[in-house]
Amino acid sequence: MLDTVFFNADVVTVNPGFEVFRPGRVGVRSGRIVSVGPDAPGTPLPRARESVDVGGGVLMPGLVNAHTHLPMVLFRGLADDLPLADWLNDHIFPAERRHMTAGTVRTAARLACAELLLSGTTTCCDGYFHESAVAEAVLEAGIRGVLGQGVIDAPAPGVPDPAKAVETAAGFVDDWQGRNARVSPSIFCHSPYTCSETTLRRAKAAARERGVRFQIHVSETRSEVERSRAENGATPVGYLERLGLLDPETLVVHGVWLTGEDIRTLSDRGVPVVHCPESNMKLASGIAPVTALRAAGVTVALGTDGAASNNDQDLFREMDTAAKLHKAATGDPTALDARTVVRMATIEGARAVGLGEEVGSIEIGKGADLVTLAPLLPSAVPNHHPASLVVYSVDGGAVRDVMVAGRFRIREGRPCHMDLEEAMADARRAATDIDDTGGRS
Numbered sequence: 479m480l481d482t483v484f485f486n487a488d489v490v491t492v493n494p495g496f497e498v499f500r501p502g503r504v505g506v507r508s509g510r511i512v513s514v515g516p517d518a519p520g521t522p523l524p525r526a527r528e529s530v531d532v533g534g535g536v537l538m539p540g541l542v543n544a545h546t547h548l549p550m551v552l553f554r555g556l557a558d559d560l561p562l563a564d565w566l567n568d569h570i571f572p573a574e575r576r577h578m579t580a581g582t583v584r585t586a587a588r589l590a591c592a593e594l595l596l597s598g599t600t601t602c603c604d605g606y607f608h609e610s611a612v613a614e615a616v617l618e619a620g621i622r623g624v625l626g627q628g629v630i631d632a633p634a635p636g637v638p639d640p641a642k643a644v645e646t647a648a649g650f651v652d653d654w655q656g657r658n659a660r661v662s663p664s665i666f667c668h669s670p671y672t673c674s675e676t677t678l679r680r681a682k683a684a685a686r687e688r689g690v691r692f693q694i695h696v697s698e699t700r701s702e703v704e705r706s707r708a709e710n711g712a713t714p715v716g717y718l719e720r721l722g723l724l725d726p727e728t729l730v731v732h733g734v735w736l737t738g739e740d741i742r743t744l745s746d747r748g749v750p751v752v753h754c755p756e757s758n759m760k761l762a763s764g765i766a767p768v769t770a771l772r773a774a775g776v777t778v779a780l781g782t783d784g785a786a787s788n789n790d791q792d793l794f795r796e797m798d799t800a801a802k803l804h805k806a807a808t809g810d811p812t813a814l815d816a817r818t819v820v821r822m823a824t825i826e827g828a829r830a831v832g833l834g835e836e837v838g839s840i841e842i843g844k845g846a847d848l849v850t851l852a853p854l855l856p857s858a859v860p861n862h863h864p865a866s867l868v869v870y871s872v873d874g875g876a877v878r879d880v881m882v883a884g885r886f887r888i889r890e891g892r893p894c895h896m897d898l899e900e901a902m903a904d905a906r907r908a909a910t911d912i913d914d915t916g917g918r919s
């Protein structure tokens with residue numbers, strides 16, 4: 479007997495052949511996908527505790543947001559329309575130092591998890607401070623998280639002494655490793671320009687010893703690359719390569735200003751890259767060479783980045799942006815077709831964050847992280863090609879049901895286990911004394 483069977487669905491499997499069953503069925507037992515295939519007319523449904531009629535809507539793998547900073551939802555709309563250096567140094571860093579306690583981080587992360595789940599994301603890869611508070615919010619919300627405790631050579635929330643940053647991050651990993659299948663701890667170095675060579679080496683060594691992901695923002699702006707060439711005699715990628723930090727467990731975020739040699743290095747080392755098009759556009763950082771990276775065999779995932787630079791956490795909108803941006807950038811309308819972008823937001827994201835065997839596609843044996851879309855929205859009718867509908871026609875508002883590891887977290891567009899009104903009221907309260915002077919007043 480199954481726990482749940484979904485039927486009468488357009489099942490977008492994102493398996494290696496990108497099979498789509500129209501209509502299709504998916505069976506779930508003990509948190510895992512146990513069957514997937516066509517929903518042939520007249521064939522009786524298997525016995526299940528719950529049978530969900532998707533009504534002809536899309537059923538797809540839960541999305542993987544491969545780069546975000548969940549607690550930054552508190553800074554949503556605080557400091558828009560600024561260059562990255564001013565935004566970060568004059569607004570975000572001061573506001574973080576002043577306002578981000580373990581309590582506000584947890585409150586903010588809870589709101590962010592609600593936003594993610596409601597818009598179809600079932601796995602997020604986060605990097606922030608007070609990461610234990612993020613982990614608690616992730617567990618409570620029922621989402622999956624690859625969660626990186628932040629490392630930076632400056633006083634940070636919860637880490638007033640930068641000399642303790644690596645030790646704090648290692649301690650976070652030790653605390654959370656093996657504790658819950660939905661939380662994968664990780665270490666997040668802010669960037670090669672805010673962390674010294676020693677800090678970078680020590681942080682990567684701590685991640686390697688523990689077998690966890692090492693996340694880092696790399697080559698986000700042109701000025702970062704110029705500074706790296708002047709100070710280190712190499713591009714940021716060349717510098718990290720020289721330090722021995724590049725391997726398949728290092729997650730390079732942004733990679734906007736990459737040279738041909740950088741791309742070859744990332745490919746040779748098997749380093750995945752997270753593309754965050756809306757953040758890169760909003761901060762005018764530039765356009766990452768995604769088509770060249772993919773052509774070189776690099777795994778490219780998709781991320782929203784934090785809400786202060788996006789300003790939402792909706793990966794459906796990010797898919798739409800990514801697909802269109804690279805057509806405009808290359809002058810080639812075949813660049814990043816809808817299927818490719820769906821792969822980036824699901825299976826490639828899962829691989830990038832180290833969960834490719836567990837989630838990211840609808841295949842037998844994988845964790846049951848599933849999303850259904852409402853069939854009867856004006857923007858969802860008609861549905862000639864499900865991947866096209868997913869990328870170009872709808873946004874996260876079309877998400878109807880969300881299951882993580884076999885358990886419903888959203889039903890009919892509402893959270894099942896969270897008081898959403900309370901989460902929003904708490905976050906609004908926590909944000910009341912944050913102002914756009916970045917806390918310098």
Ligand SMILES: [Zn+2]
Nearest residue numbers: 547695783784
């Ligand atoms: Zn970021």
